[in-house]
Structures are given as structure tokens and as C-alpha cells.
Amino acid sequence: MATTGVHSPGRAQIDARTLRKDRWWLQPLLTFLALTFFVVYSAWRVFSGSNYYSAPYISLFYSPCLATECVEGAHPGGPISWWMLSPALLIAWIPLTFRFSCYYYRKAYYRSFWLSPPACAVAEPHGGYSGERRLPLILNNVHRYAFYLALILNVVLTIDAILALQTPQGQWGYVGLGTLILFANAAALWLYTLSCHSCRNAVGGRITHFSKHPVRYKMWTFISKLNEHHMLWAWVSLCTVVLADFYVYLLASGRISDLVFFSV
Amino acid sequence: MGYTAKFKVWRGDDEGGALQDFQVEVNEGEVVLDIVHRLQATQAPDLAVRWNCKAGKCGSCSAEVNGRPRLMCMTRMSTFTQDETITITPLRTFPVIRDLVTDVSYNYEKARMVPAFAPPADLEPGDYRMQQVDVERSQEFRKCIECFLCNNVCHAVRDHEENKTTFSGPRFLMRIAELDMHPLDTADRRDVAVNDHGLGYCNITKCCTEVCPEHIHITDNALIPLKERVADKKYDPIFSVASLFRRKDKREAPGATPGGSTPR
Amino acid sequence: MTELERHSFDVLVIGAGGAGLRAAVEARLQGKRVAIICKSLFGKAHTVMAEGGIAAAMGNVNSNDNWQVHFRDTMRGGKFLNSWRMAELHAKEAPTRVWELETYGALFDRTPEGKISQRNFGGHEYPRLAHVGDRSGLELIRTLQQKIVSLQQEDYRATGDYEANIKIFAEVTITRLLVDDGRAAGAYGYYRETGDFVAFEAPAVVLATGGIGKTFKVTSGSWEYTGDGHALAMRAGATTVNMEFIQFHPTGMVWPPSVKGILVTESVRGDGGVLTNSEGKRFMFDYIPDVFKDKYATTPEEGDRWYTDPDNNRRPPELLPRDEVARAINSEVKAGRGTPHGGVYLDVSSRLPADVIRKKLPSMWHQFKELADVDITKEPMEVGPTCHYVMGGVEVDPDTQETRVPGLFAAGEVSGGLHGSNRLGGNSLSDLLVFGRRAGLFAAEYVDRLGDARPKVTESMIVDAENEALAPFHVEGGENPYSVHSDLQQTMNDLVGIIRTGDEMREALDKIQTYKERVANAGVQGGRAFNPGWHLAIDLKNMLLVAEAVAKAALEREESRGGHTRDDFPGMSAEWRQLNIVCRAHDGGVEIERQPLVPMREDLLELFDVSELKKYMTEAELPKGEH
Numbered sequence A: 001m002a003t004t005g006v007h008s009p010g011r012a013q014i015d016a017r018t019l020r021k022d023r024w025w026l027q028p029l030l031t032f033l034a035l036t037f038f039v040v041y042s043a044w045r046v047f048s049g050s051n052y053y054s055a056p057y058i059s060l061f062y063s064p065c066l067a068t069e070c071v072e073g074a075h076p077g078g079p080i081s082w083w084m085l086s087p088a089l090l091i092a093w094i095p096l097t098f099r100f101s102c103y104y105y106r107k108a109y110y111r112s113f114w115l116s117p118p119a120c121a122v123a124e125p126h127g128g129y130s131g132e133r134r135l136p137l138i139l140n141n142v143h144r145y146a147f148y149l150a151l152i153l154n155v156v157l158t159i160d161a162i163l164a165l166q167t168p169q170g171q172w173g174y175v176g177l178g179t180l181i182l183f184a185n186a187a188a189l190w191l192y193t194l195s196c197h198s199c200r201n202a203v204g205g206r207i208t209h210f211s212k213h214p215v216r217y218k219m220w221t222f223i224s225k226l227n228e229h230h231m232l233w234a235w236v237s238l239c240t241v242v243l244a245d246f247y248v249y250l251l252a253s254g255r256i257s258d259l260v261f262f263s264v
Numbered sequence B: 001m002g003y004t005a006k007f008k009v010w011r012g013d014d015e016g017g018a019l020q021d022f023q024v025e026v027n028e029g030e031v032v033l034d035i036v037h038r039l040q041a042t043q044a045p046d047l048a049v050r051w052n053c054k055a056g057k058c059g060s061c062s063a064e065v066n067g068r069p070r071l072m073c074m075t076r077m078s079t080f081t082q083d084e085t086i087t088i089t090p091l092r093t094f095p096v097i098r099d100l101v102t103d104v105s106y107n108y109e110k111a112r113m114v115p116a117f118a119p120p121a122d123l124e125p126g127d128y129r130m131q132q133v134d135v136e137r138s139q140e141f142r143k144c145i146e147c148f149l150c151n152n153v154c155h156a157v158r159d160h161e162e163n164k165t166t167f168s169g170p171r172f173l174m175r176i177a178e179l180d181m182h183p184l185d186t187a188d189r190r191d192v193a194v195n196d197h198g199l200g201y202c203n204i205t206k207c208c209t210e211v212c213p214e215h216i217h218i219t220d221n222a223l224i225p226l227k228e229r230v231a232d233k234k235y236d237p238i239f240s241v242a243s244l245f246r247r248k249d250k251r252e253a254p255g256a257t258p259g260g261s262t263p264r
Numbered sequence C: 001m002t003e004l005e006r007h008s009f010d011v012l013v014i015g016a017g018g019a020g021l022r023a024a025v026e027a028r029l030q031g032k033r034v035a036i037i038c039k040s041l042f043g044k045a046h047t048v049m050a051e052g053g054i055a056a057a058m059g060n061v062n063s064n065d066n067w068q069v070h071f072r073d074t075m076r077g078g079k080f081l082n083s084w085r086m087a088e089l090h091a092k093e094a095p096t097r098v099w100e101l102e103t104y105g106a107l108f109d110r111t112p113e114g115k116i117s118q119r120n121f122g123g124h125e126y127p128r129l130a131h132v133g134d135r136s137g138l139e140l141i142r143t144l145q146q147k148i149v150s151l152q153q154e155d156y157r158a159t160g161d162y163e164a165n166i167k168i169f170a171e172v173t174i175t176r177l178l179v180d181d182g183r184a185a186g187a188y189g190y191y192r193e194t195g196d197f198v199a200f201e202a203p204a205v206v207l208a209t210g211g212i213g214k215t216f217k218v219t220s221g222s223w224e225y226t227g228d229g230h231a232l233a234m235r236a237g238a239t240t241v242n243m244e245f246i247q248f249h250p251t252g253m254v255w256p257p258s259v260k261g262i263l264v265t266e267s268v269r270g271d272g273g274v275l276t277n278s279e280g281k282r283f284m285f286d287y288i289p290d291v292f293k294d295k296y297a298t299t300p301e302e303g304d305r306w307y308t309d310p311d312n313n314r315r316p317p318e319l320l321p322r323d324e325v326a327r328a329i330n331s332e333v334k335a336g337r338g339t340p341h342g343g344v345y346l347d348v349s350s351r352l353p354a355d356v357i358r359k360k361l362p363s364m365w366h367q368f369k370e371l372a373d374v375d376i377t378k379e380p381m382e383v384g385p386t387c388h389y390v391m392g393g394v395e396v397d398p399d400t401q402e403t404r405v406p407g408l409f410a411a412g413e414v415s416g417g418l419h420g421s422n423r424l425g426g427n428s429l430s431d432l433l434v435f436g437r438r439a440g441l442f443a444a445e446y447v448d449r450l451g452d453a454r455p456k457v458t459e460s461m462i463v464d465a466e467n468e469a470l471a472p473f474h475v476e477g478g479e480n481p482y483s484v485h486s487d488l489q490q491t492m493n494d495l496v497g498i499i500r501t502g503d504e505m506r507e508a509l510d511k512i513q514t515y516k517e518r519v520a521n522a523g524v525q526g527g528r529a530f531n532p533g534w535h536l537a538i539d540l541k542n543m544l545l546v547a548e549a550v551a552k553a554a555l556e557r558e559e560s561r562g563g564h565t566r567d568d569f570p571g572m573s574a575e576w577r578q579l580n581i582v583c584r585a586h587d588g589g590v591e592i593e594r595q596p597l598v599p600m601r602e603d604l605l606e607l608f609d610v611s612e613l614k615k616y617m618t619e620a621e622l623p624k625g626e627h
Ligand SMILES: Cc1cc2nc3c(=O)[nH]c(=O)nc-3n(C[C@H](O)[C@H](O)[C@H](O)COP(=O)(O)OP(=O)(O)OC[C@H]3O[C@@H](n4cnc5c(N)ncnc54)[C@H](O)[C@@H]3O)c2cc1C
Pocket: C014, C015, C016, C017, C018, C019, C020, C037, C038, C039, C040, C044, C045, C046, C047, C048, C049, C050, C051, C052, C053, C054, C055, C136, C137, C172, C173, C174, C175, C189, C208, C209, C210, C211, C220, C221, C224, C228, C229, C263, C388, C389, C411, C412, C413, C414, C425, C426, C427, C428, C429, C430, C432
């Protein structure tokens, strides 16, 4: 039996790793399954390099589409001509880094993938632990940069949603199911991004005297309210991302056609 | 109203011990600590337990009930079913002294390492001026009753005895955050947090927040903001460059609120 | 047997509540080596439970406030039995003591100008209590604890040893004060963890052990409140005064039974809560005593206006001094107008919006939610009187806090005098700071005066102390001390409680005699390491001595005043006001003596209207020449 952790000499000798009787393993298991699904799904979509555009919709994994070989209509299209791989790889690392270094997702994967710890007061299986003090995990401190870039991406995705108010032929005045999905996705991403802890710090958290910065204090108060539900926004936006991309995939691969609510 | 409940209570000392079975009467409205007292009065007069206020205010009666770190005086019997066996053990992160009593000196040693409040040298008693909005964040942390449940549950020390030398646990990282956000504190505490108290060990898995009987948002309001403040200094050239041109908020005149003396 | 652990210090502080910590800080600032000893973990002393705040006439909220007004309120609250000199020092020094806490890092709630906010409390004419929500005591103790850490850090920088000048002995119970030739020489006790004994040698000892609540059944106090300091001091040759005055806080929880007695802070009323009986009536208007007739509102409308316009209205009678409110509740319940669980209703839910309640009274909200399943923002609380504070305590010199035993000092709840027959809310925390500091200061001065002529701890003192502490182990199969304790508590509650009569108290004294015998025959099981049965057996002896002092003094005082109400002597008597009852240990029991009060200084007397003084004093005592 291990002689560190709860079995260290001097501590109360209790064999069980935990005496919790509730279903503490359920939460990490569900998180594990959900995150694994997302990773597999997005890897497939990002590497496939196909079925990412169906006028007027572009899949968020591919927007902005920066390679010359982007399919026709996938804006803005092209400056990077030497890129041979899937154009998604040019930008997908941004949301990936953002989510990977997100304080909420860190909690989620440390618990469900690393089992460090699997749940509170349940002993973890590892012999040693150094937290986020060394490479590679110390890199999670880049989160704020990912946040700045994610803000830019959010602007792009919002523009994508607005552009989706055009008919496939490029005329303004169009609302399809895809338009709604793109708007919902953009909204969810804004909520997720603005409720970010780095955002909360930047707008006001880093100040010591709120009383001298009333506007920033107001913003901080607002962001703090969003931040309380950061986990919720993290999951909601994850779902809308999959939904938005999958809808475009279905359209682009010709499996369905858009449900049109309004068109000029 | 009363019924007989089944209990398992860990009894022993640093040389060994075991869960011992008891059957005890339980009456309406009682908490776990009442039952432990009844055991003392009727079946086990030398059962060691630490308590004081019996009102959730002093943080003495910390233990693990059914594997979960709790205050015994705030754990109502009505949260269990009548046929459930309730297990009580001492805290499993600190050395046991006897029965439910553990040696929590780790916490006092860490407390002693946190550099004390450093007010401006020339500010006289009675001249302190602080705005309510500026003290509120630190006030949340000062609700702490030092039950040490958070330090007990934190896997960085619970599961890794060897980290006790380098990591102070959520309670004292929160204390550092409290001072860092104190409107009249003049010290920069970020290096201390990382180097002397092991902020990097925290992987923000939030168990401390889950168990805090004062419902302090330890992770969201203290630890993550502290990590962000460290990142401001260590990992963020944008903020560093900006701060070359103007004094950081922390280093700006403390106490410079209306009517306050403003030391320069 | 292992070698006895021995320590030597300049100043020994017994008790780590507000008073003890403040004394230790002061003695250390005076350059002394200090030990702090406490029964529980460091930072858990009873002071953490204080909710309402610290009374200090800073005048931050109402600028009319000053020390004279605070002094007057304190004397009125104590029905003029207070040590006026202590009341004067207390009122004058409290503001500085509070401001000092800010320099140690305390974060009180603020006024819009950024000053310390102050709240209303029973018996205080102006908003006066510095507070942090309803966890003011926690703030006080944590701040002082952190100040001690900062001093230890200073010592560490200077000497490389954190404990060079302040050492903390947590979970050590003192069982005896050591006295050499009538002077304090040190103390003897045991580690709760191991049961090992330890002896301290020190020329100056500060007692700051708090109160006696655990002698009563329904109490807001914790297990520490076994009257150790009162008993230790009496056994060491010191005296106690005013022991008959016990404050029953009007609002303790009454349901469920296991939390009966836990305090419901007075701030609930200070912030607008009202008391009603089962008929829905705000009954306090019927209970305004004559001496307060012109100071309190006579209609609910006026009372309600006072919260927003205190200058032109009188305060509601819910904010009368605690003894008045406690008696009123007692009468309502006796008259059959109580709640199902034998209390009355205290309601804020109909008076303040839910979010304001949660903001202003967060720990009350929690307490009721978690312990009683009651949401105080939606329904009224059920409350009733609970034993809360002992006004009586070790008799001390008002300036230096020295007892009749040279070198033995007392401060905080364990000392007597400041509060007279009844304490105002908030005056305890300020008491701790003002007189804790004074005790530390004069203890240090006493040590300086002594020079090398320090008292000695002898071998025989230690052997005696050890035998006494081990006695419970030598009883074969004796009675369980828990049952004696619960009988004592019941007796005190029933027979020496809020309303007293001579016969009942004589009965109580008889019973106390039998308990003494039972304790002598009480045995304990198990070993010495962390053995609560043994601890209780030792504490019980203290409780019995204290209970006897309370009952004897209460039987002696044939009048009703403040925290002492006699059914057989319902009136307040000006003659009795001139007398204190002093208790000392004698032959295993308590001996009492009447002792005249020192007449109040003329300039202080002049702070009152003669018409008011007439309600309390004999003709001869009134200021000369004016009537
Ligand atoms: C619920 C509640 C609320 C209150 N609210 C207020 C309020 O709002 N305002 C106010 O002014 N007052 C209030 N009071 C009263 C006030 O809190 C106490 O009177 C005060 O805290 C007593 O402080 P102290 O320093 O004298 O002793 P305590 O804080 O009680 O400390 C006593 C110390 O002595 C130690 N000790 C005791 N016996 C021994 C021994 N034999 N050996 C070694 N150590 C020993 C204990 O371990 C402890 O450390 C309240 C009281 C209660 C119960």
C-alpha cells in the first residue's frame, strides 16, 4: 500500500481511498465522455479539410478561412498560398488553446482525465504531484493571450452570423435555420469569452481601489456576474460549436438542405 | 420522533486504530456533534473530539462524515436516512492525535509565514479611510473561520505529504489574496505567493470551495484572481510595458479617498 | 514518569480571547517575554462568536457622540452599580483601541466617507458599534491573532526564532495558579492532547479566561465557559464581585432543542426586527420601566420613524437594555402568550427586503437556515432568553487591572466592575481591548518594578497541583461526571435563573453541596491523552465554586437590579446600590462580604441630571448644593 497521501505515517489509518458513499465517480465520468466526444469530433472535422462551407454558412472551425485553397465563398479566402493542410489548422489552435488553458476546463480535465483528484476527498492515483509549476502545465499561464485572440475570433464569428443574413446568392434579407444557429453560437461564445477569469481580471480585478475607477468597477461587477456561470457557458458554447459545425457539414455534404424561414 | 442510528466512529491514535460501531439515539433537530456528545455521555466517555461554539463560528469541529469534510456541528442528522450507517473519521490530511482530533499545526506554521499587513508608515490610527467597495473583496475572505477543511481536502497536500513543505494550501493563499486586495496594504505579495506558498501547486480543481462552510468562493475569488495577478506581473508583457509608464494601481497612493490622508 | 515540562516567562497570559490577545500584544510591545495559554486551538476562543460589534464613541455616524455620552449609557445600563472609574476609562479609550485594530489590518464596514461604520444597539444613545456584518468578534480575534503573528515575524527577523518573545500554548488547561508568599508565581496545567503536565513560572499572570455560561443549561456560551478564571483567582486568594449579576440575553434560539440557547444577535433588533407574542402584538411597549419612560417611543409609529430620523423620535422599546427585554419575554411566555416552543417571535421578514437581510445579517440567515430550517427573510424566528454573560468577575483595580493578589491581573469577561449590574451590548468587546491592553501594560510595569526579586515556584506547589489534577483517576468506578454536570446546569437554570427567590436559591445551595460530594466521587475512564471525561471532571470543580458564588451573592442581595431579579424583592433599592458583594474562597466553598462602593467623582456625577440620579441614589449621594 502506498505510504504517501492519506496513507502517510502519522495520519489516521484508514485503508479506503475514500469513504464517500455517494456516486462521486459519475461527474468525472460524464465529463470524460463529453470531452472525449468533443475532441474526437473536432479532430475529425478540423483535419478533414472538407464540407465546411455551404452558402451563406461557414463552419466556425474554418473561419476566417485564410488559405488560398479555401473553397469558393469561404471568406475571406486566401493570402496563405503555401499551406497544404486543412485550412482549419491555421486558426483552430486558437480556440483549442483558449479552451485548454481555460480555468474551468483545466478543472474539468484535471479531474476527469488526470484524476488529480477524481473528486473531492477521493485519493488520486499518482505518486507525485507538482501542479502547474513546471512545463508543460505552467504554459497554462498563456491563457490571457488566448483570450485576446479569442475575442478577435468572436468578432469574426459574429460577422459570419451577420453575413448569414444573405441569401446563398449574396442578397441581404435571409433567415435560415443555419442563420439562427450561427447567431446562437456567436452569442454563446461571447458569454463564454466575456465570463473568462482573465477578462474579469483585465477589466477590473487587477485594480485595488475600485472606488477610484467607477466605470471599471461597474464592468467588473457585470463580468463577475457572468463569471459565476462560466462553467455553464463553457458547456453551452461547446454544444453550440458542435451544432453549428455539424449543421454546416450536413448542408455542405448535401445530406440535408437549409430550412428557410424568410428570404427576399 | 427519536430513532436509533448506526454509527461508525474512527477510534485510535498515531499508532493505529479502526472504525468502531455504535448504536445511538437520535432526536429531532440534532446535528452530528450532538450524537458524538451523546456517545461521550453514555458509551465512550473518553472519545476525543474537538469543538467549541457548536454554532459553526469557530471552526473547531472539523471531521469527515461519510468521507466528506464537514463541520460536525453544522451537519444535520436529517440529511441522512434513518437506516444509513454514518461514518465519522478525523481529517485525513493531518496527523491524528486521538480519535477525531488531529494535529493541525501545519496550518499555524503556514499562517506565520504570510508577511503581515503593511500599512503606509505615516498613516496615523484614526486616519484610515477606505471605501466599502474597496474592502468588500477582502472582507469575503475574512469570513474564514479557520476550520482548515479546505486545506484538508486540497489534494496537493492530502494526497502528497511531501508537498506540505512547499505549499500552504488554499486557506493561506487566500490570506495572501486578501492582503493583496486590501486597499491600504503597500506590499507586493505576488512573488511570495508563488515562491514561498506554492500558488502553482493549485490546479484550480475547486475542492476547497466545495467544502468551505462559510461558502467563500475561494477558487474563483481568491486563487484564480491571485494567479491572474501573478500572470500580470510575470507573464504579461503588455501590462508590464504599460506599467513602466504609470504606477500600478497597487503602488498608487493608498488611502487617497475623500478626506483621507494621502501619503506620498 | 516523564520529566515535568517547565517554562519561564515574564508575563503569562491565560486566555486567548480578545482580552488575552490584547494583553499579550501590549506586554510584548513593552519588551516582555510572553506566553499565551488557551484551552482550545489558537483563534477559537469564545470571542469569535461575538456578532454585533465593538462599542466606541467615535462619532462617525452621529457626530453628537462622545465619551461622556458613552459613559452615561454604560452607567445607566449597569444601573449605577458599575465601577465608574472603569466606565470612564472604557468610554475614553475605546475609540483609540478600535482605530488601532485598523492598523493591525482589521476591515470594518465603512461609512460613505470611508470611516468605520457604526450601528445602533440596545442602551446606546447613538449608533456606536463598529462592526463587520454580524461577525465582529471573528474580525477582532483574527486581527489580534494576525498582529501577534506580525510581532513574531519581527522577532524572527531579529533573533531567528518566531517564538523568542511570544509563545503560544494551545490546548493547555490551567488547573491552578501558583502563589508564592501571597504573590503570583506562575501556573500549572496539562496539555489536553497528551495529558502531560506543564508548569509555568512567571511573576505576572494575566487572567483572561472569559465567562461561566456552562454552569447554566440554556446558554449562548461554549464548553470553555466553565468559570475557570473566576475559580482559579478565588483559590489563589483573590476576590470576585457582582457575581449575582448574570445577563440573560433576550434572544436565543429555542428550537430545535439541540441548539437551544445559541444566540440571535441583537443587531436583528438594531436593524429593525420586532418582537411579537402569539397574539401578534408588539408587547415591548407594555414593558418600558419608569426610569426609561422618557427615552423610548410609546407608539409603534414613533419607534419606526426613529430608524430613519433618530434626532426627532425616540427609539423603539425593543432596544431597551437586555435585562428589561429578557424579563418581558419571560413574562409573556409565562402569561401563555408564547410560541409553540416556548419563546416569542422575532421578525425581520416583514420589516426589511430579503436581500437587505441577507446582506446585513448573513450569519443569522445561515444559522437559522442550517440549524432550524427557517428562512428568516420569509418567516419570523422563535426566540427566548439564554444565559449570555456574567457581569461579575475578579475584583480588580480599575486603572491597572491588578487583583488583590500582587502580580495577578484580570481582564475581559473574567474581571468584574465595568458593567455593574448589566452590560450593554458591544461594551464587552471594547472592554476586552481597553482593559486587555491595560492589564498587559501594568503587568509589564509590575515585572519591571520587581526587578530580580521574583517569586519562586517550589516543588511542593507542583506536587500539590499534580495530585489535585490526577484525583479523578483514583476513583474506582465512580459516577460519570457528565451526569453531575447536567444536574448542575438544570439546577442553576431552574433555581438561580432569570427570576429568583430566596427559597429556591437556598435549595440550589443545598444541591450544590451534594454535587460537590458527587464530583469528589466521580471517576474517569481511559488514559490521559485527550480525555474529555477527565477534562470535565476538573472543570466541574470550577463550575461548582462559581455556581456557589453566584447563588450566595444572589441570596444576599435583597433587591432587583439589572441581571438579578428577585420575585421576593422586586424593587430597586438605593441603599443596596451602595454595596458590592465580594466573594472569596474559603474552606472548599465560598465566603461573602458586603463592601461599600466608592462614591462617584463629582465631575462625573455632573454629567447626569439630578432628576435621573434621584431614581438610583440616596439623598445624601446627590451632587451637593444643587437641590
Ligand atoms: C454569541 C455571543 C455573541 C456576543 N456578541 C457580543 C457583541 O456583539 N459585542 C460584545 O461586546 N460582546 C459580545 N459578546 C460577549 C463577548 O463576546 C465576550 O464577553 C468576550 O468575547 C469575552 O472575551 P474574553 O477575552 O474575556 O474571553 P474569551 O474570548 O472567552 O476567551 C477565553 C479564553 O480563555 C481560555 N481559557 C479559559 N479557561 C482556561 C484555562 N483553565 N486554562 C487555559 N485557558 C483557559 C480559553 O481557551 C479562551 O482562549 C457575545 C458573546 C456571545 C456568546
